[in-house]
Amino acid sequence: MSEQKLTGAQIVIKALKDQGVDIIFGYPGGAVLPIYDALFQQNDLKHVLVRHEQAAVHAAEGYARSTGKVGCVLVTSGPGATNAVTGLLDALCDSIPLVCLSGQVPTHLIGNDAFQEADTTGITRPCTKHNYLVKDVDNLARTLHEAFYVARSGRPGPVLVDIPKDVQFADGTYVPPAEVKHKTYRPQVKAEMARIEEAIELIANAKRPVFYTGGGVINAGPFAAKLLTQFVKTTGFPITSTLMGLGAFPASDNQWLGMLGMHGTYEANLAMYECDVMINIGARFDDRVTGKLSAFSPGSKKIHVDIDPSSINKNVAVDIPIVGDCGAVLEDMLRIWKARAKSPDKAALKEWWGKIEGWRARNCLNYNRTESVIKPQYALERLREALRGKDHYITTEVGQHQMWAAQFLPFDEPNRWMTSGGLGTMGYGLPAAIGAQLAHPDAIVVDVSGEASFLMNMQEIGTAVQYRAPVKIFILNNQYMGMVRQWQELLHGSRYSQSYSEALPDFVKLAESWGCVGLRATTVAEVDQVIEKMLAVTDRPCIIDIAVDPKENCFPMIPGGKAHNEILFGPDDSPSEATPEDGMVLV
Numbered sequence: 001m002s003e004q005k006l007t008g009a010q011i012v013i014k015a016l017k018d019q020g021v022d023i024i025f026g027y028p029g030g031a032v033l034p035i036y037d038a039l040f041q042q043n044d045l046k047h048v049l050v051r052h053e054q055a056a057v058h059a060a061e062g063y064a065r066s067t068g069k070v071g072c073v074l075v076t077s078g079p080g081a082t083n084a085v086t087g088l089l090d091a092l093c094d095s096i097p098l099v100c101l102s103g104q105v106p107t108h109l110i111g112n113d114a115f116q117e118a119d120t121t122g123i124t125r126p127c128t129k130h131n132y133l134v135k136d137v138d139n140l141a142r143t144l145h146e147a148f149y150v151a152r153s154g155r156p157g158p159v160l161v162d163i164p165k166d167v168q169f170a171d172g173t174y175v176p177p178a179e180v181k182h183k184t185y186r187p188q189v190k191a192e193m194a195r196i197e198e199a200i201e202l203i204a205n206a207k208r209p210v211f212y213t214g215g216g217v218i219n220a221g222p223f224a225a226k227l228l229t230q231f232v233k234t235t236g237f238p239i240t241s242t243l244m245g246l247g248a249f250p251a252s253d254n255q256w257l258g259m260l261g262m263h264g265t266y267e268a269n270l271a272m273y274e275c276d277v278m279i280n281i282g283a284r285f286d287d288r289v290t291g292k293l294s295a296f297s298p299g300s301k302k303i304h305v306d307i308d309p310s311s312i313n314k315n316v317a318v319d320i321p322i323v324g325d326c327g328a329v330l331e332d333m334l335r336i337w338k339a340r341a342k343s344p345d346k347a348a349l350k351e352w353w354g355k356i357e358g359w360r361a362r363n364c365l366n367y368n369r370t371e372s373v374i375k376p377q378y379a380l381e382r383l384r385e386a387l388r389g390k391d392h393y394i395t396t397e398v399g400q401h402q403m404w405a406a407q408f409l410p411f412d413e414p415n416r417w418m419t420s421g422g423l424g425t426m427g428y429g430l431p432a433a434i435g436a437q438l439a440h441p442d443a444i445v446v447d448v449s450g451e452a453s454f455l456m457n458m459q460e461i462g463t464a465v466q467y468r469a470p471v472k473i474f475i476l477n478n479q480y481m482g483m484v485r486q487w488q489e490l491l492h493g494s495r496y497s498q499s500y501s502e503a504l505p506d507f508v509k510l511a512e513s514w515g516c517v518g519l520r521a522t523t524v525a526e527v528d529q530v531i532e533k534m535l536a537v538t539d540r541p542c543i544i545d546i547a548v549d550p551k552e553n554c555f556p557m558i559p560g561g562k563a564h565n566e567i568l569f570g571p572d573d574s575p576s577e578a579t580p581e582d583g584m585v586l587v
Contacts (some may be wrong), residue, residue: 001232004173005069005167005171005172005174006171006172006174007034007038007137007169007170007171007172008034008137008140008163008167008168008169008170008172009034009035009037009038009169010038010166010174011137011140011141011144011172011174012035012038012140012163012168013038013039013042014141014146014174015140015141015144015145015174015177016043016045016144016497017045017074018145018176018177018413019070019144019145019177020069021045021048021070021072021146022044022045022046023045023048023058023063023072023435023438023439024039024045024046024047024048024049024072024073024074025048025050025055025056025057025059025063025071025072025073025074025196025435026047026048026049026050026053026056026073026074026075026417027049027051027052027053027056027074027075027076028049028076028457029075029076029077029078029080029103030076030077030103030116030165031077031078031103031104031105031116031118031164032074032077032080032101032102032103032165032168033075033081033165034074034076034099034162034165034168034169035103035163035168036074039093041575045046045281045287047074048434048438048467049463049466050460050463051459051460051462051463052083052459052460052462053073053075053079053080053081053083053084053087054083054084054086054427054431055087055427055430055431055434055457055459055460056073056074056075056084056087056431057071057073057084057086057087057090057091057098058087058090058098058427058428058430058431058432058435058457059071059431059432059434059435059438059460059463060072060073060087060091060098060562061087061090061091061094061096061098061418061428061432061435062139062418062431062432062433062434062435062436063435063436063438063439063440063586064096064097064098064396064435064438065096065415065418065432066393066415066416066418066435066436066437066440067415067440068221068222068415069097069440070097070098070099070148070151070152070174071091071096071099071435072095072098072099072100072101073087073098073099073100073101073283074100074101075100075102075103076102076103076116077102077103077104077105077116077117077118077120078115078116078117078118079118079124080102080103080116081102081118081120081124081160082118082120084100084102085123085127086126086423087425088100088124088127088128088158088160088426089291089423090420090425090428091157091158092127092128092129092157092158092420092422092557093421093422093423094215094244094421094423095146095155095156095157095158095203095215095216095219096156096157096158096269097151097157097158097376098151098157098158098159099144099148099151099159099160099161100128100158100159100160100161101156101160101161101163102160102161102162102163103121103162103163103164103165104117104133104162104163104164104382105117105164105165106154106164106165106166106227107135107164107166107167108166110164113310113397118162120133120162121133121160121162124160124512125322127158127566128158128159128225129150129151129155129156129157129158129159130147130150130157130158130159131159131160131161131162131310131582132147132159132160132161132162133162133164134161134162134163134164134167135164135167135460136167136172137167137170137171137172138172138173138231140163140167140172141172141173141174141175141180142180143161143175144161144177145175145177145180145545146182146574147159147160147161148177149180149182149185150182150185153185153187154185154187154307154308154529155187155216155219155306155307155308155311156219166306166443166453166559168281169341170528187307187325188307188323188324189307189324189328190324190325190328190332191322191323191324191327191328191329191332192322192323192372193332195320195321195322196322196329196332196333196336197336197392199279199303199320199322199333200283200318200333200336200337200340200342201285202277202303203235203277203279203303203333203337204337204342204343204344205277205340205345206237206276206277206344206345206348207276207277207345207348207349207352208271208274208275208276208277208348208352208355208449209235209237209238209275209276209277209278209279209344209349209352210237210238210239210240210257210271210275210282211228211232211237211238211239211240211249211277211279211281211403212240212241212242212260212272212274212278212279212280212283213228213239213240213241213242213245213248213249213280213281213282213283214241214242214244214245214280214281214282214283215242215244215245215280215282215283216245216282216283216284216306216326217245217248217281217282217326217414218244218245218247218415219249219282219326220282220307220325220326220327221327222414222415223327223343224282224327224330224415225232225248225249225414226249227327227330227331227334227414228248228249228281228326228330229249229250229253229506230334231330231333231334231337232249232255233253233255233305234244234334234337234338234383235337235344235533236255236349237255237279237344237349238255238257238259238271238352238353238356239255239257240256240258240259240260240264240268240271240272241260241264241283242259242261242283242286242289242421243259243261243288243406243419243421244259244419244421244422245282245283246259246411246417247411247412247413247415247416247417248282248414249348250366250412250413251410251412252275252410252412252440253413256369257271257356257360258365258368258407259406259407260272260289260528260564261288261289261291262288262289262291262557262558263403263406263407263554263555263556263557263558264289264556264558265364265365265407265556266360266364266556266569267356267359267360268404268566269363269556269558269564269565269567270356270359270360270564270565271296271356271469272297272564273298273331273563273564273565274297274299274355274565275283275299275300276298276300276301277300277301277302277303278297278300278301278302278303279303279305280302280303280304280305280306280318280326281305281326281329281330282305282306282326283306284308284311284312284314284315285304285311285315285316286315286422287315289566290315290316290483290562291558291563291566292561292563293315293316293561293563295563295564296316296563296564297564301319301320302316302317302318302319302320303318303319303320303322304318304321304322305322305324305329305330306317306322306323306327307323307324307326307395308396309323313416315526323375323448326569339452340513358416362385362495362569364555364556364567364569365377365407365408365556367532367552367555367570370524371524371551372524373524373548374521374523374524374527374547374548374549375398375552376401376404376476376546376547376548376549376551376552376553377404377407377408378479378524378527379474379476379527379546379548380404380405380409380448380476381408381409381446381519382527382528382531383409383448383474383531384408384409384410386531386532386535387409387444387446387535390444390535391440391442391443391444391445391483392416392443392444392445393416393417393418393433393437393443393444393445393446394411394416394417394445394446394448395418395419395428395429395430395432395433395436395445395447395448396418396419396428396429396447396449397420397422397426397429397430397447397448397449397450397453397454397456398419398420398424398425398426398428398429398449398453398483398486399426399449399450399452399453399481399482399483399484400450400476400482400483400486400552400553401449401450401453401476401479401482402420402448403417403483403554404448404476405419406419406556411557413556414561415476417487418432418433426452426453426456426462427453427456427457428453428457429447429448429449429454430447430449430454430457430458430460430464430471430473431457431460431463433445433446433447433469433471433472433473434446434460434464434467434469434471436461437464437469437470438467438469440493441469444472444535445469445470445471445472445474446472446473446474447471447473447474448474448476449473449474449475449476450475450476450477450478450481450482451475451476451477451478451501451504451507451545451553452480452481452482452501454473454475454507456513458510459574461473461511461514461516461543462514464516464518464540464541465514465515465540465541468539468540469541470537470538470539470540470542471541471542472534472535472537472541472542472544473541473542473543473544474534474544474546475507475543475544475545475546476546476548477504477507477546477547477548478548478549478550478552479500479501479504479550480496480499480500480501480550481499481501482554483554484499485499485500486553486554488496490553490557490568499549508520508543508545509541510543511541511543514541515539515540516540516541516542516543517533517534517537517540517541517542517543518543518545519533519534519539519542519543519544519545520544520545520546520547521544521545521546521547522547530544531544540566551568553571555568555569555570556568556569
């Protein structure tokens, strides 16, 4: 065994390097000063100083989601750690691999209500995949290596390591990653072959099949996405996806039905509702997708592939559960399909596609175009055209603009789309964009934002300026918390309680105050000009203020408590009949 004596702070730095970390997002404080001093004395690890610890975690999420690597965060004790909690829970909900290092008061003061002390492991236990409190410097290296293993293995997620200040000063033994094996955590990667064979038989005999895919495919890596595409093309089946799975299958392909769920396409939702075989790969049957559980795809046999056994039969009972890594399972499925010379029921599939094309003809994403006001959908259509063929990444905040971005911005590759799905965190998009931009300095990174969400973490423009990250903040400014206003209109008699923003800044002047570029479009004719100028800016951040129709709502929409075949297509559908009382609690 190779052993090396270092201080705890030096052990942290060496462990991060050995784990392949190149960027760490953080904010200093008294309880992590030894680690910051060790950072100062080396040049391999780049530290990015954020303006708020929540943003450090979101930036690490953007970095992780766009690269497939583990994101890394460093915060101090007490308020530093508690500020990071929202980001940690966001990463847990969306299965983003992160390691967050938090400082802690010296071990002899733990439990004494010391200055800036918090029970960080207790607070973050429900917000992380796992967490540790390291009280012995000789356990530090092993714990850090374990943390990275746990974060990236199985269903990915955030892991927190709490390090008391005296442990950072103490001399200890460094152990390299190769000598560290987790004693118990061994996620099942390869699935039971009998289950896969059973699934292949069901798939081959399907009359109205549909692939339902999620973020698990993207988390399994680009190879899994390629295998998914191969299998879907081999079968000729239609495919849809959750919000988190966009990009796992090319949106430009004709077999792609669009996103499903509350604001998904008509054809995707109807295909889910009327299918006879549902092939769920890497999705978790969340409530925004299933709608009314008792009416969720009532006539289908369900196959569910997931690396997390706890997700199987959690929300929806399935017929064939398959526990394993999406990539490994797809590889086996494709191999068995070809080895047994399986082929779909072509006559039934032709009839099924005919029905789907009928739903497609409805053109559910159509909206009322006008020259008098900028429609948010139009602004995104023009952004889509301007980005076509360019190397780009999209992040979003949370709300109507997020759903419109998912509807109108297509993705042909994985890891290009970063959004807060499970937790729905306003303020996610800007720091996530910074993380993605620093990971891909030559790419275009656009944060599609609402004005209310932007205000949540707008201080991070300072981070973008300091590190020369030329992110584009594309604000669809409707002067409201748009999704809140939409729900108030549909569910609460248009009583817009506290959803209107009465004191907004001048976003152009705000940009200029930071030394950024500020642009504004108030007419339809100005949209293309503003987007062209935005894309020409490559040396600093750019804030774009698009004054969109404040009354526009996001459709199609499945109201809470309704089934996939009970869809609102626009403002002409009666809001009074949209949502039953028991469904209102689901919004």
